[in-house]
Amino acid sequence: MHPVIEIIQANSALLILWGALLIHFILPIPRNAHPVTLWHKFAEILAEKVNGPNSFSQKGISGAMAWGLMIIPALMLLIAFRSLVWQPEFYDLALLLLALGWRGQTQLTSGLIKALATEDKPTARQLLSETNNRQTETLSIVGLGKAGAETLIVGQARQVISVMFWYGVAGGCGAFIFRLIAELNRAWSPSQPACYPFGITSARVLTLLEMIPVILFTCLLLPGRQPGQIWQQSRMQAAIWPSFGPGWLLATVGNKLNLSLGGPAIYEGKKSVRTKIGGRVVPSALHLSQTQRLLNQRTFIWILGQSLITLLMLQVIR
Template sequence: MEDLFSPFYSNGALLVLWGALLFHLILPFPREAHPAILWHKFAEQLADKVNVNTSYSQSMISGTLAWLLMLFPMLAVLVALKPLVWQPELFELAFLLLAIDWRNTDKFTAQFIAAIAREDKEQAKMLLKPIINRSTAPLSLLGLGKAGTETLIMSYGRNVVGVLFWYAIAGGIGAFIYRMSVELARAWSPSRQRFSPFGIPAVRAVAVLDFIPLRLFALFILFGHRAQTTVQLMKQQATSWPLPGPSWLLISVGGKLELSLGGPAIYDGHKAVRAKLGGRIAPSAIHIAHVQKTLAWRMFAWIVIQSLLMGLIYQGI
């Protein structure tokens, strides 16, 4: 029996992983108090200062330098601090806790489903507004259902699966840097004209970081009912979406549950043409609840499999 559990305590990485999940379950960070919110606001203030070039190439250079300025000094400080801490495991635990976030997504989803179920558009818009970049004012119930479903899928994909993947690769620092990179891409999203093309370098960086974890998670969702049909949809639709990781994830959920995702969206008063993904059913409250249940079970499977793989790797080491 001792040999069975030795991988879990012989290396602190697994203890940190499950400790972070347990602490987050008991005492999650409120969204308003999370460091990512402060980071997001600072990124917007920095962009106001340096995103002043009208030239495409100069704006790209400014965006690249701003991205480096935000991330590399923080990375250098965290790497330098790690050898100085008393317990490295506590250091890893702290930054994994700062990076992971599914409880706020659960809270948002429960409130959003209730608002959609009673057709309270104003409440649904109020819940969505601080989370997404697109304009919520013109959204109908159909548009709100799509936007809420996409938000739920991407929040679980990035704030849980992506964070855990990069924790396994690069520890707590890697998970935290990934989460902050996602927030930069969101703060400087080139979907909004004032950040185009300034935000393209940040979005491309996150696209690289997302590629493996989101596609692997899409395959987790793919298995089972309607797998063959969903694979066909991926072949047909994936190239029409600008980001490869999110495209697979959105199509896998939309195809499996036959939900219509994507489509045109309005950012700062300007209509963006986006491809339609998934199936043909407009997401309603019951469909969003089904999406959450599907993603939650797949995330649990991801956590179990990642834990087993980490245990085997560390045991081998």
């Protein structure tokens, strides 16, 4: 047997990664029945109970305690169940499969492209409302294009790249707990007036956990035409964006494809003033397709790179 094949067969972590990606696209999990969706709903119910009309500091403390109440027991259960299963490899495969959201991103993008191409604003608004915290009922075609591009870029980094990164670091438990933390941040996002400062702890933890994969993915996005100029523009724009990870991603993709991103957004009836980043072209159906192609190309490179690193580590260990 070829030595490379022997190495692959002996490396269960690599087989789990490839197997999860394959099964993820062949056997999709319905969104309404997905554990992450149920987790999101439970987080909203908990926030309604403990995020009361308290002082600023008390809301922040309540948010930190609620975050611990959600994440710590979940992490303990995930670790405990791993020691009880017959084959830990299948357990890691199941957790990674549940953590990945690449197919959902692809379906969202396809729906948005069709809706924007025909100027079907109700459909586009409905699609974005299911995965976005901002109000979409009054978004124009221009606003829908921007919101769609932003959702696609950030979602790809969080639901695919960061999930695979944490799988490589901490196995299936690491990948799934990261996805739960990311979903908790979306449920309690401080950008929503009702969740500020309740969701600050959740947002800060997510920023810390996604920092390394976001930096690495940003470096993958840079190669091409004028990488030095894109880097300089992105560095200046990301510095004034509210959050580290999304700021770098949106600025890099926006400048690379000359897309106009950012700008004001409405959350729970209140207007949030955000700076404009990227280029000058308003995203349309064509630009969403270009964005998806760019992100998918770089994601495949990430998968190959992570697989190669895993193989090299196996050789070093041996």
